[in-house]
Structures are given as C-alpha cells and as structure tokens.
Amino acid sequence: EAQVTQNPRYLITVTGKKLTVTCSQNMNHEYMSWYRQDPGLGLRQIYYSMNVEVTDKGDVPEGYKVSRKEKRNFPLILESPSPNQTSLYFCASSSIRDSQETQYFGPGTRLLVL
Amino acid sequence: GQNIDQPTEMTATEGAIVQINCTYQTSGFNGLFWYQQHAGEAPTFLSYNVLDGLEEKGRFSSFLSRSKGYSYLLLKELQMKDSASYLCAAYTGFQKLVFGTGTRLLVSP
Numbered sequence: 458e459a460q461v462t463q464n465p466r467y468l469i470t471v472t473g474k475k476l477t478v479t480c481s482q483n484m485n486h487e488y489m490s491w492y493r494q495d496p497g498l499g500l501r502q503i504y505y506s507m508n509v510e511v512t513d514k515g516d517v518p519e520g521y522k523v524s525r526k527e528k529r530n531f532p533l534i535l536e537s538p539s540p541n542q543t544s545l546y547f548c549a550s551s552s553i554r555d556s557q558e559t560q561y562f563g564p565g566t567r568l569l570v571l
Numbered sequence: 572g573q574n575i576d577q578p579t580e581m582t583a584t585e586g587a588i589v590q591i592n593c594t595y596q597t598s599g600f601n602g603l604f605w606y607q608q609h610a611g612e613a614p615t616f617l618s619y620n621v622l623d624g625l626e627e628k629g630r631f632s633s634f635l636s637r638s639k640g641y642s643y644l645l646l647k648e649l650q651m652k653d654s655a656s657y658l659c660a661a662y663t664g665f666q667k668l669v670f671g672t673g674t675r676l677l678v679s680p
Contacts, residue, residue, distance in 0.1 A: 498672065499658070500658065507666070547613060547614070559604070564613050565612065565613055
C-alpha cells in the first residue's frame with residue numbers, strides 16, 4: 458500500500474530535550490516536506506527536500522533541522538524543543554515527475570512540549 | 572505576499588448542497604488544490620484545478636477562475652461523514668503549496 462508513515466504519532470516531552478520525528482514514504486517520491494498545523498494558522502511549511510541531500514527552508518524553519526540521506530526518509534529534528542513548538546506535525550511527499558504534483562500526507566504527529 | 576482566504580466555519584443539513592469559497596493572492600500560481608481533513612487526521616486530496624472552469628468528481632466539484640483569483644468547492648447530497656475541514660491551497664510552483672486556514676463544515680441531520 459502506497460503511504461507516508463510518521464513516528465511517533467504522539468509525543469510529550471520537556472523543554473530542551475532533543476527529539477526526532479521520523480517520516481518514511483514507499484512511493485519513490487523525490488519531494489518531501491514537513492508542515493506544522495496550529496489552530497487559526499493553517500498548515501505552514503517548515504522544511505522541504507527536492508531529492509537526496511537537497512533540503513531547504515520553508516516558511517517557519519526556526520528551531521528545526523532536517524536531513525535527507527535516503528530517498529524514502531526525511532526526519533525532523535528538534536535540537537532543543539520549546540513550548541511554542543507544541544503543534545500537530547505532518548510529513549508529505551510527492552513526485553516531481555507527476556504532472557499533478559499532488560502531495561500525500563502522513564497521519565500526523567501530535568507534539569506537546571512542557 | 573501570499574494570502575489565501577476562506578470562511579472559518581459553515582453549517583449545512585444532510586442532503587443539502589454547500590459551496591465553500593476560496594480567494595487567493597500569491598506570487599506565482601500554477602493551480603489550486605482542495606484537501607479534506609477530518610479532525611486530528613491527515614489532509615486527503617480532493618481536487619486540483621489548473622484551468623478555468625468546473626471539474627466534477629462524483630458528489631464533489633471544484634471551480635477555478637484564475638483572472639478573479641477565486642475558487643470554490645461544491646459538495647452535493649451532503650452526508651454526515653462530510654463533516655470535516657476543507658483546505659484550499661495554491662500551488663505556486665516547485666512543489667510549494669500555500670494553504671488557507673481551512674473551513675470547518677458541520678453537517679447536521
């Protein structure tokens with residue numbers, strides 16, 4: 458089954474404790490992206506990657522890091538989480554060879570930073 | 572700048588028709604996506620309009636007017652399961668999506 462997976466789905470942590478949220482897709486998509494979703498603000502892009510070893514900042518990159526060592530994986534790293542990073546996070550992927558370029562979303566990771 | 576506007580919330584009755592509007596102003600525009608998102612779940616793709624006009628897909632239709640910076644999603648024969656948020660997103664190129672804040676649709680019996 459074609460899908461985007463994220464782990465963990467739920468996470469409670471404390472300020473300053475480094476964490477990683479994993480994202481994996483099995484569709485051989487070149488493009489992957491991380492979004493955060495907050496009430497009243499909609500989905501905002503954090504980082505994106507056009508292919509292996511190619512990453513770039515989105516609209517709200519502060520406090521986050523990413524890496525793209527393999528095509529299927531695109532982890533999101535919070536080196537020193539703060540309470541304002543409490544949010545619902547989505548990973549998405551798409552094929553740049555697909556004329557429609559539809560992005561497919563993972564199930565989401567709900568993060569609470571105390 | 573980038574600006575996507577859609578109503579915050581709408582209500583409708585089961586079996587009715589509802590139209591969710593979206594206006595956009597973006598630097599660069601290639602097309603307009605609509606996604607459906609149930610509470611706490613992932614957005615799922617509904618439609619993508621590139622050219623002006625109406626595209627119909629079962630109970631859902633989507634319309635685009637590029638000259639007016641306007642789109643709408645039309646839902647017919649509403650069902651309870653259609654209660655969800657509907658996200659309008661402008662595709663500005665190079666895989667970049669700019670999302671509106673979403674319209675929460677409540678369908679009542």
